[in-house]
Amino acid sequence: MGHDRRVPTPPPAVPPARTAADAAVQCPGCGSVLAALETTAPEPPAAPTAACARLFEETTRGLRDEEGADPRPAATLALAEAAWTAQHAAGAGPDRVRAALDALATRTASPPVPEGTARPAVWRTTIADVAADLDVIDLAVLVDSWARAVLQDWRRDAAG
Ligand SMILES: [Zn+2]
Numbered sequence: 477m478g479h480d481r482r483v484p485t486p487p488p489a490v491p492p493a494r495t496a497a498d499a500a501v502q503c504p505g506c507g508s509v510l511a512a513l514e515t516t517a518p519e520p521p522a523a524p525t526a527a528c529a530r531l532f533e534e535t536t537r538g539l540r541d542e543e544g545a546d547p548r549p550a551a552t553l554a555l556a557e558a559a560w561t562a563q564h565a566a567g568a569g570p571d572r573v574r575a576a577l578d579a580l581a582t583r584t585a586s587p588p589v590p591e592g593t594a595r596p597a598v599w600r601t602t603i604a605d606v607a608a609d610l611d612v613i614d615l616a617v618l619v620d621s622w623a624r625a626v627l628q629d630w631r632r633d634a635a636g
């Protein structure tokens with residue numbers, strides 16, 4: 477005699493919902509909100525997020541590849557590195573930020589940022605904006621306007 481025993485199938489497990497807030501991190505340096513990267517190392521507070529550092533590396537990779545053949549990519553890369561460093565003061569330290577601000581002023585022929593100026597709280601342009609416009613605008617043009625915006629943000633706070 478058969479014994480037909482039906483076991484009800486349990487409903488499939490529902491994965492926890494991932495919201496945009498779970499997947500995105502805001503960079504404490506420049507304020508860019510970027511998709512979080514899977515990292516093994518804990519990120520120190522106030523340092524650039526791994527996502528922001530990665531985006532900078534990816535955006536400027538073409539300049540690194542071209543370096544050597546033509547002086548212009550090297551100049552654009554140096555300006556981009558100065559702009560990024562000037563927005564990530566906590567990760568870079570005061571000496572590197574000072575050097576970055578001086579490089580920005582020299583390379584854009586702008587007045588220098590006064591010594592002792594406090595780091596700006598908000599930024600008009602970040603690497604995320606540069607990366608977003610890269611398909612339609614030349615990187616050298618984007619980096620130049622980014623560098624000028626970073627300097628202006630620093631000087632605006634200096635002026636009060
Ligand atoms: Zn950042």
